[in-house]
Amino acid sequence: MLRPFLFAAAVALVGSGAVAPHATLAQPIRLGEINEYKQFPAFLAPYRKGMQLAVDEINAKGGVLGRPLEIVSRDDNGVPGDAVRAAEELTTREHVALLMGTFASNIGLAVSDFARQRKVLFIAAEPLTDKLVWQDGNAYTWRLRASTYMQTAMLVPDAVKTGKKRWAIVYPNYEYGQAATETFKQQMIARAGSGLEFIEQPVPLGKIDPGAVVQALIDDHPDAIFSSLFGPDLARFVREGELRGLFKNRPVFDLLGGEPEYLDPLKDEAPAGWYVTGYPWYAIDTPEHRAFLAAYQAKFDDYPRLGSVVGYSAVKTAAAAIARAHSTDTAKLLAAMANLKVATPFGEVTFRAIDHQSTMGAFVGRLAVRDGKGVMVDFHYADGKDYLPPDDVVRRLRPAAH
Amino acid sequence: MSLASFAIQLLNGLASASSLFLVAAGLTLIFGVTRIVNFAHGSFFMLGAYVGWSAGHALAAAFPASQLAFWLAVLTAGAVVAAIGAAIEALILKRIYAAPELLQLTATFGVLLIAGDAALALWGPEDRLGPRVPGLSGVVPVMGYRVPVYELVLIAIAVAVFVVLTVLLRRTRFGVLVRAAAENRELAGALGIDQAKLYTAVFALGSFLAGAAGALALPREPANLAMDLAVIADAFVVTVLGGLGSIPGAFVAALAIGVTKALCIAAGSIDIGGMTLALPRLTRVIEFIVMALVLLVRPAGLFGAPVASTPTAAHEPTRLVPPGRVAAWAAIAIALVALLLPALFGTYAAVLATDILIAALFTASLQLLTGSGGMASFGHAAWFGIGAYAAARVVLAGYPFAVALVAAPIVAAIVAAAFAGVSSRVSGIHFAMLTLALAQILWSAALDWTPVTGGSNGLIGIWPPTALADPSHYYMLTLALCATALLALVAIAFTPFGYTLRASRDAPLRARASGIAVGKRRREAIWLSAAFAGLAGALYAFSKGGVGPDSLAIPRSVDALVMLLLGGLSAVFGPLAGAAALTWLQDTLARSTEYWHAATGVAILALVLAFPDGIATLGSVARTLRRSAAAVRRRAVR
Amino acid sequence: MTAILELSGLTRRFGGVTALRGVSFAVGEGELVALIGPNGAGKTTCFNVIDGTLRPDAGAVRFAGARIDGLAPETIARRGIGRTFQVASTFGSMTVREGIAIAVAARERRDGRFASGPLATHSAAIDGLVAAAGVEALADQQCSTLAWGDAKRVELALVRAGSPRLMLLDEPAAGLEPDARRILMREASALARSEGVAVLFSEHAMDVVFGFADRVVVLDRGIVIADGPPSAIRASATVAEAYLGTPIPAPDATGAGGGVSGPAARGSAREPRQG
Incomplete structure (x- = not known):
């Protein structure tokens, strides 16, 4: 009979979850981390490694305030409600000093609102939505990664330089894609003036119908293309577009196309010549990055993705805040976050007091194929601080928190 | 749009359709014959892509x-x-064919995880x-456009598979058996068909098609972990829209x-009377809109024969036993523990219990x-989500929290009454799919109607008043x-209405012949x-401080089904037990292993096999204990 | 005798098949009428048109003087027509008592109430029906587990719970032992005699037909070929021909073999098959 065994197995399985965490000598400082590990594994698996590296480095040097750091990580399954429950658990049961993490914008916003409600610091690592620091910004939430607005703004100068007037915009039809599209249009109009035309092609996230979309874009006869696609949608778009000749003689911009998470699967089919933001880990020649790269490769026998940098920097941010505050008290941590300077693999970034956005930038360049792999060439580091609106505009954009 | 471009778009549509047909053909075979709502079919597609990728790499060296x-x-x-498919059928599903068909859905959901x-x-x-x-x-150049050769190949493959399947079903003994089983299960049984073998064979064939379809998708899209869910809903839509078990219908x-x-993609944005309608946005749900329209006109799908059987009808109906003394004491004990929970186990227990209670109410509904x-x-998430959004909008409009709690059920009931009126001709699996279509359309509307719903980010800042801000306090309110609501639902089950509803389920014609207005009662139930x-x-909205499209999405509907079947379709404490089990399992497993989805899946399978009538059915529990004891005894004797 | 049920010119087609063509006959108050005919003659279709499950393509059904064709089955049931099905249909998930209670609640228009307390399963009316059907011992048994004959008795109790003025019994004796069928039919005829309930029943078992019917209506391929007292029908050459030239056997000669054999010996909670 199989049934009793299965039942026993279920009990055993459940029981194994109840194993108590081992005790450590010095009381560790716990960081509560929440992410969508099941929904965005391509980004978040390297992210987890990045966090691990940072924790090990910090603890090897004696931790923070003489205490080791410990990350208590939770998977929210991509559901904001589950993220909020995880946040409740981390704050009430695990007594974490602060919350950090999240990838998707809706989850980031839900946790951010939770942080405001429960008065706890939240370091949003990855969510790109502008609302997190602007429209819905609050005193408790700080964001590490460059926002949709910033990343889009980084591509605009090159887009203006092309002199193209008729733009086709293809984007995943949810807040990130919509915001990227709006920002791109606004900034293009502001910089390149009149006579611009935009044709939009929203596609359902993860379910692009590449043949029809590429064909529709060809029929629109655009001069240039701006895309905010990523992941499987991007791969399908690239393959179909190359085949059908959509990209021939047209400059193409893709917001996240240089991130190894999305570029590497394309291998030798990486679309050469595209303008992208990304992370050319193989060619960044700064002391900070060289050190990070060496440590990462030594530890994991793998190369870092952008997620690795974000995870690593998020932990460094938390550590820097606690060190600066000399405490894990929320009020002191919040005070420490303002104008906090953090050393990241991309160099030193600052968390702006005005809108709680860090100045972490991104690398802007063009794609090429080398040795059967997609790479970024002719790139430069776009410092985040140069791609944010003027302070008076920011204050207007962030009504609630000021 | 020029004629040429229109023609090419038709060709593009044909290519996507071919890809879709290859997945759905396998599903419609499985579904048509075994009536199993196989959630794992998308996983078969995904596994096919991965296996195809690996095999392709290995073989590329050889050739x-x-x-x-x-x-x-x-x-x-x-x-x-x-x-894999045949093994799952033979090792797992075969054990639970006598159970309600929705239990098999639950099992395949475990397989998906x-x-x-x-x-x-x-x-x-x-x-x-x-x-x-x-x-x-x-x-290849076609009318001045470049059309990928592979898309034409895909169309050819789809046509070839269509022809082969049609010949197989029309001209072979296997086909006769499959069709007999699809059209009339009792007849098939009477014809002396070895159902066990037939089901395994059909599962193997359907899974083969899904796996091959996955590998055939590789030249167009990368193998990725989101493929399973991306394809499963569409495959079901095709199956139901075409008519259960109909290969031409699926085509x-x-x-x-x-x-x-x-x-829709080709048309782009069109202006209607000053309003801009972005048709490409519709692609997110167009399949559900098409299916809903067809089902309202043809309740059995395009090529489907009217099917009287509902997903639950084939199995022997279980009696809903009125709660007696034991149940009353159990309820009191549960209530006592529930009241003391925050004091005994701290705030987080209250938070978790809040989620369990809400899930239990949702499942009980x-x-x-x-x-x-x-x-x-x-x-079913449609009603949950409507309630959540309605409550959020009421509060954002400046009305008190209590008004929101009253308004939410009313709004959900009004929308449901309208839906019930429209869908009254549709029954069984088609009704189930129509509810899915409604939920998907609402989900898409929630994503697009940003000024009202907040779009993909949803609405935030929806917290209860200060007095209830502490999770333990909010828990007490939720409790x-x-x-009250759970007791009301139990009470309703034993009112004349509740009995009438079950009478209408057990024997609708008998019920009508006894003067019971079956249709009206069903609409009221909705x-x-x-x-x-x-x-x-x-x-839920107030416990999480907000609401988003996920409150309307498929996983939430599936959760309710899984919790209901885990707990027991006809067990008074079923919803509470199922909600507690699944919520607690997920909460516990998610923090103990990276592969917590798989762990949850294994637990679901184990529970489904051990307690086919649900963990809250005392008989089922007693049976399992007896069986375990007997097994132990047998081993001891040896 | 005034007619309680009048069929006039009923026609019903299924695709190319005409199941009923111009069927006209009447049933008087308190009268026991047998509807007979070979398999496929249209007996069940006729029942389904009367009880509202099917709409006639032409013709009219009058009950107590009012047109009822086109009304919903539940409405017709509430006007006072009760029926049984060929395969006895009960409410499988309920006990016998609960099933009868819900039928009583339906008659009293209480079946839709969800805010007035639980369904009463013990009342004089329910106990009376349980006793009248002779199923006291089975009162707390779940209907899906009833034996074939018991299911028939319970179904009859469900019909009686509706206090009908006309009962349609679709092959009431099929599959029953001779004793059981006599008991069942005596019950039906007693009801007709004492309470004036009209009964229209279809039947293959000729002992039942000629032993109990006041009048016999013969259907063949959708047409009424004879309508008259049992003695006249037995003598009719037309009727004999419809039954493939077989002379109609005498009532006491038929025994158990005269009827069609019933399906498996176990009752079923499944839906009756239509058509």
Whole structure:
């Protein structure tokens, strides 16, 4: 009979979850981390490694305030409600000093609102939505990664330089894609003036119908293309577009196309010549990055993705805040976050007091194929601080928190 | 749009339709014959892609620059997945054919969870783009456009598969058996068909098609971990739209959806009376809109014969036993523990229990509809989400919290009453799919109607008043409301209405001949159930401080079904037990292992096999204990 | 005798098949009428048209003087027509008592109430029906587990719970032992005699037909070929021909073999098959 065994197995399985965490000598400082590990594994698996590296480095040097750091990580399954429950658990049961993490914008916003409600610091690592620091910004939430607005703004100068007037915009039809599209249009109009035309092609996230979309874009006869696609949608778009000749003689911009998470699967089919933001880990020649790269490769026998940098920097941010505050008290941590300077693999970034956005930038360049792999060439580091609106505009954009 | 471009878009639609048909053909075979709502079919597709990718790489070395590697990889993927499918049928599903059919859905959901984590463990998190197929990676000029050769190949394959399947079903003994089983299960049994073998064979064939379809998708898209869910809903739509078990139906339905999608994309934004309608946005749900419209006109789908059986009808009806003394004491004990929970176990226990109570109420509302009413719903989240959004809007409009809690069930009930009126001709699995269509349309509307719903980010800042801000306090409110609502639902089950509903489920013709207005009672059940689900949604919104499209999405509907079946379709404490089990399992497993989806899947399978009538059915528990004891005794004797 | 049920010119087609063509006959108050005919003659279709499950393509059904064709089955049932099905249909998930209670609640228009307390399963009316059907011992048994004959008795109790003025019994004796069928039919005829309930029943078992019917209506391929007292029908050459030239056997000669054999010996909670 199989049934009793299965039942026993279920009990055993459940029981194994109840194993108590081992005790450590010095009381560790716990960081509560929440992410969508099941929904965005391509980004978040390297992210987890990045966090691990940072924790090990910090603890090897004696931790923070003489205490080791410990990350208590939770998977929210991509559901904001589950993220909020995880946040409740981390704050009430695990007594974490602060919350950090999240990838998707809706989850980031839900946790951010939770942080405001429960008065706890939240370091949003990855969510790109502008609302997190602007429209819905609050005193408790700080964001590490460059926002949709910033990343889009980084591509605009090159887009203006092309002199193209008729733009086709293809984007995943949810807040990130919509915001990227709006920002791109606004900034293009502001910089390149009149006579611009935009044709939009929203596609359902993860379910692009590449043949029809590429064909529709060809029929629109655009001069240039701006895309905010990523992941499987991007791969399908690239393959179909190359085949059908959509990209021939047209400059193409893709917001996240240089991130190894999305570029590497394309291998030798990486679309050469595209303008992208990304992370050319193989060619960044700064002391900070060289050190990070060496440590990462030594530890994991793998190369870092952008997620690795974000995870690593998020932990460094938390550590820097606690060190600066000399405490894990929320009020002191919040005070420490303002104008906090953090050393990241991309160099030193600052968390702006005005809108709680860090100045972490991104690398802007063009794609090429080398040795059967997609790479970024002719790139430069776009410092985040140069791609944010003027302070008076920011204050207007962030009504609630000021 | 020029004529040429229109023609090419039709061709594009045809290519997507071909891809869709290949997946759906397998599903419609499985579904048509075994009536199993196989959630794992999308996983078979995904596994096919991954196996195809690996096989393609391995074979490319053996046959450099030859198409042979690709075709062998497709066959390998099909064969491997067929073996997996047959094994799942024989080892898992075969054990629960006597149980309610929705239990098999629950089991396949467990398989889906396991398959996803298995793919993650075996192939890693990165997308796997297959190499282009030598000789088929180019384009051919058609009417001045470049059309990828592979898309034409895909169309040809779909036509070939269609022909082969049609011949198989029309001209072979196997086909006769399959058709007999699909059209009339009792007749098939009477004809002396060995159902066990037939079911395994059909599962293997359907899985082969899904696996091969996955590998055939590789030249167009990378193998990735989101493929399973991306394809499963569409495959079901094609199956139901075409008519259960109908291969021509699946072909036409896939074509209708593929072409409609392509034309929506081609049309772009159009202006109607000053309003801009972005048709490409519709592609997110166009398949559900098409299906809903067809089902309202033709309740059995395009090629489907009217099917009287509902997903729950084939199994011997279980009696809903009125709660006696033991149940009353159990309820009191549970209530006592619940009241002391925050004091005994701290704030987080209250938070978790809040989620469990809300899930239990949501599940209990589904029990009224599906358990008592016999109407399976795949889109029950619609009412939950409407309640959540309604509550959020009421509060954002400046009204008090209490008003929101009252308004949410009312709004959900009103929408449900309208839906019940429209859908009254549709029954069984078609009704279930219509509820799914409604939920998907609402979900898409929530994503697009940003000024009202906040779009993909949803609405935030929806917290209860200060007095209830502490999670323990909010828990007490939730406990009071959910306990009342749950007791009300139990009470309703034993009112004349509750009995009438079950009478209408057991024997609708008998019920009508006894003067029972079956249709009216069912419509009442729909809006009543929606009201309770709406209340659950409102409580959820305030417990999470917000609401988003996920409150309307498929996983939430599936959760309700899984919790209901785990707990027991006809068990008074079923919803509470199922909600507690699944919520607690997920909460516990998510923090103990990276592969917690698989762990949850294994637990679901174990519970489903051990307690086919649900963990809250005392008889089922007693049976299992007896069996375990007997097994132990036997071993001791040896 | 005034007619309680009048069929005039009923026609019903299924695709190319005409199941009823111009069927006209009447049933008087308190009268026991047998509807007979070979398999496929249209007996069940006729019942389904009367009880509202099917709409006639032409013709009219009058009950107590009012047109009822086109009304919903539940409405017709509430006007006072009760029926049984060929395969006895009960409420499988309920006990016998609960099933009868819900039928009583339906008659009293209480079946839709969900805010007035639980369904009463113990009342004089329910106990009376349980006793009248002779199923006291089975009162708390779940209907899906009833034996074939018991299911028939319970179904009859469900019909009686509706206090009908006309009962349609679709092959009431099929599958029953001779003793059981006599008991069942005596019950039906007693009801007709004492309470004036009209009964229209279809039947293959000729002992039942000629032993109990006041009048016999013969259907063949959708047409009424004879309508008259049992003695006249037995003598009719037309009727004999319809039964493939077989002379109609005498009532006491038929025994158990005269009827069609019933399906498996176990009752079923499944839906009756229509058509």
